[in-house]
Every structure is written in structure tokens, then in C-alpha cells.
Amino acid sequence: MDMQDGPERIFESAATVAEAVAARASGAAVLAGGTWTMRDPRRGVTLPERIVALSKIAELQSIEVFDDRISIGASVTHSLLAGAVSEIVGLEGLAAAATGAANPAIRRVATVGGNLCATEFAAADLVPALLALDAEVELALADGPRLLPLSEFLKARAALLKTALLTRVIVRRDVIASAHIRLPLRKAGDYPVAIVSVARSSDGTVRVAVGSVEPVARRWTALEAALGGKVATAEEAQALAEKTNDFIGRDGIETEGWYRREVLPALVRRAFAALRKGGAA
Amino acid sequence: MTVTFQLNGERCRFHEDPMTPLLDVLRREKFLTGAKAVCREGFCGACTVHVDGEPMMSCLKPVGLVSGCSVTTIEGLSSGDQALHPLQAAFEAADVVQCGMCFPGMVMSLSAFVRDNPEATRPQIKTAMAGNICRCTGYERIIDAVADYLAVQKAGSQAKEAAHV
Ligand SMILES: Cc1cc2nc3c(=O)[nH]c(=O)nc-3n(C[C@@H](O)[C@@H](O)[C@H](O)COP(=O)(O)OP(=O)(O)OC[C@H]3O[C@@H](n4cnc5c(N)ncnc54)[C@H](O)[C@@H]3O)c2cc1C
Numbered sequence: 001m002d003m004q005d006g007p008e009r010i011f012e013s014a015a016t017v018a019e020a021v022a023a024r025a026s027g028a029a030v031l032a033g034g035t036w037t038m039r040d041p042r043r044g045v046t047l048p049e050r051i052v053a054l055s056k057i058a059e060l061q062s063i064e065v066f067d068d069r070i071s072i073g074a075s076v077t078h079s080l081l082a083g084a085v086s087e088i089v090g091l092e093g094l095a096a097a098a099t100g101a102a103n104p105a106i107r108r109v110a111t112v113g114g115n116l117c118a119t120e121f122a123a124a125d126l127v128p129a130l131l132a133l134d135a136e137v138e139l140a141l142a143d144g145p146r147l148l149p150l151s152e153f154l155k156a157r158a159a160l161l162k163t164a165l166l167t168r169v170i171v172r173r174d175v176i177a178s179a180h181i182r183l184p185l186r187k188a189g190d191y192p193v194a195i196v197s198v199a200r201s202s203d204g205t206v207r208v209a210v211g212s213v214e215p216v217a218r219r220w221t222a223l224e225a226a227l228g229g230k231v232a233t234a235e236e237a238q239a240l241a242e243k244t245n246d247f248i249g250r251d252g253i254e255t256e257g258w259y260r261r262e263v264l265p266a267l268v269r270r271a272f273a274a275l276r277k278g279g280a281a
Numbered sequence: 282m283t284v285t286f287q288l289n290g291e292r293c294r295f296h297e298d299p300m301t302p303l304l305d306v307l308r309r310e311k312f313l314t315g316a317k318a319v320c321r322e323g324f325c326g327a328c329t330v331h332v333d334g335e336p337m338m339s340c341l342k343p344v345g346l347v348s349g350c351s352v353t354t355i356e357g358l359s360s361g362d363q364a365l366h367p368l369q370a371a372f373e374a375a376d377v378v379q380c381g382m383c384f385p386g387m388v389m390s391l392s393a394f395v396r397d398n399p400e401a402t403r404p405q406i407k408t409a410m411a412g413n414i415c416r417c418t419g420y421e422r423i424i425d426a427v428a429d430y431l432a433v434q435k436a437g438s439q440a441k442e443a444a445h446v
């Protein structure tokens with residue numbers, strides 16, 4: 001491991017997952033692309049004193065496509081992800097999330113792991129897209145690897161990330177169509193004020209996930225239950241979304257909480273319209 | 282910690298905090314002030330440089346992450362005594378620059394874009410500029426200049442091909 005002391009900081013560049021896990025055990029914070037972390041000072045948060053960079057760990061940078069699943073390394077950037085999944089049937093929503101987020105220069109740098117592990121970031125695009133796909137995440141911990149559903153990871157994220165390293169995301173390929181609808185107030189680079197991601201599996205199950213409305217993205221289980229596996233039209237889905245809207249919107253600089261909540265049924269309509277056309281946004 | 286990288290073709294060392302934004306190393310240590318510090322949040326693109334040939338925001342790039350990489354700034358794209366980069370020349374010829382604050386970043390983003398997307402359409406050019414904010418020009422003349430540049434390059438390469446037959 002390449003370890004050097006700065007005046008105030010220890011910055012290590014791990015060569016393997018094991019080295020990164022060891023660094024975490026001694027208190028190092030993870031640095032992936034840095035597009036979130038580097039803005040810590042602007043949020044009044046001081047940069048971590050001890051840092052372990054992942055950029056030299058080759059095994060975290062690959063995407064493997066199998067017949068039944070795809071495995072996405074934590075250090076895969078948004079632009080690499082977009083390139084790798086844009087032709088895969090069923091993953092239209094994930095491709096739209098990876099292409100729609102931020103701006104080209106940020107997408108070239110910002111990683112999947114950083115998107116899933118920025119605990120204070122409510123507007124993450126990949127989180128709802130991957131929730132709708134019922135993805136699993138693999139963590140590396142001092143006592144070995146651990147696989148858990150993304151939804152479980154999100155619930156325990158802050159505690160898990162005290163020592164864990166996220167190593168990969170696993171997406172099953174039983175989804176036949178998906179869509180990711182984001183609503184930024186301006187097109188260029190704004191965070192979405194609300195996000196609706198939907199996916200339909202080959203067995204007819206429809207999953208709906210919402211991002212940016214509450215502090216952490218979550219599945220819209222009340223709407224999923226009301227849909228009950230039926231193939232709903234866009235308007236039917238919108239009507240059910242109006243009846244089952246149990247979100248409490250967060251206030252933020254871009255907009256107030258009530259607005260984030262109120263736009264959801266319209267985004268559900270757009271998402272279902274896209275789903276009927278075979279996905280995408 | 283010492284970070285070593287190539288800067289505009291020359292070896293460069295930085296001995297202080299590896300979390301220092303590359304932008305500050307360029308401007309404060311190397312006096313390369315082409316990359317501008319405007320938003321420092323990754324939104325405006327005024328600080329865009331190439332890292333291993335790819336445009337990135339230097340304000341959000343900890344210098345520790347460019348260890349072993351090759352960094353090119355607007356100053357290195359074409360130094361004063363060489364011909365301008367052809368896209369820079371096209372911008373100058375079409376008189377698209379106004380105050381100039383956004384242009385180093387605009388050129389760094391779009392020079393890589395035209396290299397990688399010789400067939401780009403107008404909407405694709407616009408999408409490529411989503412991370413480069415310009416407060417003066419209203420963008421249209423920049424987009425026109427890029428579209429014209431691509432058309433000229435294409436005509437040029439077609440003429441070359443025809444000459445080979
Ligand atoms: C201008 C701009 C616009 C943006 N727009 C959007 C947008 O539209 N949609 C969107 O979703 N995001 C957007 N973002 C946020 C963007 O920063 C994140 O989405 C990005 O994915 C973070 O990844 P990173 O690799 O840069 O993370 P980093 O900054 O390196 O890390 C982020 C956090 O995750 C932790 N971490 C990173 N990797 C791991 C890992 N493997 N294991 C454990 N912990 C880890 C770090 O310790 C840190 O706490 C935008 C950012 C900018 C600057």
C-alpha cells in the first residue's frame with residue numbers, strides 16, 4: 001500500500017479490497033470519485049483526517065454481464081455504467097438514471113458506490129433505480145463479505161458504513177422493462193426534486209421506488225400493493241398513486257416538501273407510460 | 282505526502298495536502314490561471330481540465346487522485362507559440378467569445394467531445410455542454426460554431442478519402 005503522511009491528513013491509496021478494509025478498520029474514510037466528499041467543506045463538514053482512496057483497486061472497476069444477473073463494481077462511474085447497460089433489455093431505467101444524473105464531467109468521475117454510500121444525499125438517482133430492480137449490495141467487512149438487499153442496506157447504512165466497504169451491486173436480469181423519471185427544475189445539472197423508478201419483472205411483479213422526496217429513497221409498497229400485479233395504464237397508475245401517496249416531502253433549497261409529494265402521481269403516470277413503451281425515460 | 286503527475290507534458294510534484302483541489306494546485310502553485318474557480322461545486326465547468334485525456338472538474342478533483350495521471354490545462358492544449366487547437370481557432374474565427382470566463386472550460390469540454398463524437402447532432406452538442414455554464418453568449422453561437430467545425434472536419438476527411446481512391 002502506498003501510504004504517506006500529509007501535514008494534517010493520512011491519504012492511502014489501497015491496491016486491494018483487503019487493504020481498503022484494513023484501512024477502514026483503522027478509521028479511514030473512503031474516497032471514490034470525490035464529487036460528493038470534496039463539497040464537504042461547502043456543507044460545513046470538515047474533510048476526513050484519514051482517507052483511503054479506491055481508485056487503484058482494479059476489481060472494483062468492472063461490470064460483468066451474466067445471463068441471469070449483472071455485477072457492477074463499486075468504482076464503476078456513471079458514464080461507464082450508462083455505456084454498459086444501455087443496450088440491455090430490462091435495464092432502461094438504470095441506463096436513464098446513469099445518463100440523466102449531473103453533467104458529463106461529473107458522470108465521468110462519480111461512482112456507483114459513492115452514489116449509494118453518500119448517506120446525507122437524498123436526491124441520488126441510482127438508489128431508486130436500483131431499488132426498483134430489487135438489487136443487492138455486497139459489502140466487505142473485517143469478518144468477510146456480506147450480501148444484502150439494497151433496501152436493508154439503506155436502513156442500516158450509516159451504521160454499516162462505519163467500517164464496511166461497498167464492493168459491488170448485483171442486479172438480477174428477471175426484469176423485462178423499467179423506467180426512471182426524474183424531475184429537475186432546470187435541465188442542466190440540477191438535482192431532481194423527485195424521482196420515480198419502476199420495473200416490471202417477467203412474473204408480472206411491478207416495483208416502484210421513490211427518490212429525493214424523503215431523506216432516503218424507498219419502495220412505494222402501498223402503491224405496489226394497490227397495483228396488485230395488474231398491468232395498469234398510465235392513468236390508472238396515476239389514480240392509484242394519488243390514493244396511496246404516503247410520502248412526507250422534505251424541505252430543501254430547490255423546493256418545499258409539499259411540492260415533492262404532490263408531483264409524485266404525475267411522475268408515476270409518466271413512468272408507467274414509459275414502461276408500456278418498453279422502458280426508458 | 283508527495284503527489285507526482287504530468288502537467289502539460291512536464292513532471293509536476295505537489296508536497297502538501299493530497300485533498301487540495303487540483304484547481305488550487307494549478308492556479309496557486311503553478312500559476313496556470315486558465316482554469317477558473319467559479320462555483321467550486323462541479324456545476325459550472327469553468328475549471329474543466331483533461332485528466333488522462335478526459336474532461337473533468339478540477340475543483341472537485343483531490344490532487345491525490347491524479348497521482349500518476351497526465352493533466353492537460355487550456356495552457357497545454359496549445360501554448361502561445363503554437364497554432365491554436367482547431368476548435369479554439371473556430372471559436373475565434375466565428376467570434377463566439379464574450380467575457381471569456383467560461384471559455385477555457387468550454388474549450389476543454391468540447392475539444393474532447395468533437396474528438397470522440399465526429400458525427401454529433403445539435404441536440405448531442407447541447408447535452409455535452411450541460412456542465413459548462415455561460416452567462417454571456419446565450420450558447421447558440423457556440424453550438425453553431427461546434428456544428429460548423431464538425432461539418433468542416435467531415436468534409437475535410439471525405440475529401441481526403443476521395444483523394445486516396
Ligand atoms: C454538479 C453535480 C451534480 C450532481 N447531480 C447529481 C444527480 O443529478 N444525481 C445524482 O444521483 N447525483 C448527483 N450528484 C452527486 C454525486 O456526487 C454523486 O451522485 C456521486 O455518485 C458520488 O460518487 P463519488 O464517487 O464522487 O463519491 P465520493 O464523493 O468519493 O463519496 C461519497 C460518499 O460515499 C462514500 N463511499 C464512496 N464509495 C464507497 C464505497 N465503495 N464503500 C463505502 N463508502 C463509499 C464516501 O466515503 C463518501 O461518504 C451531483 C454532483 C455534482 C457535483
Ligand code: FES
Nearest residue numbers: 319320321326340
Ligand atoms: S468551479 Fe469547478 S465546476 Fe464550477
Ligand code: FES
Nearest residue numbers: 380383415416417
Ligand atoms: S463568455 Fe462570458 S461566461 Fe461565457
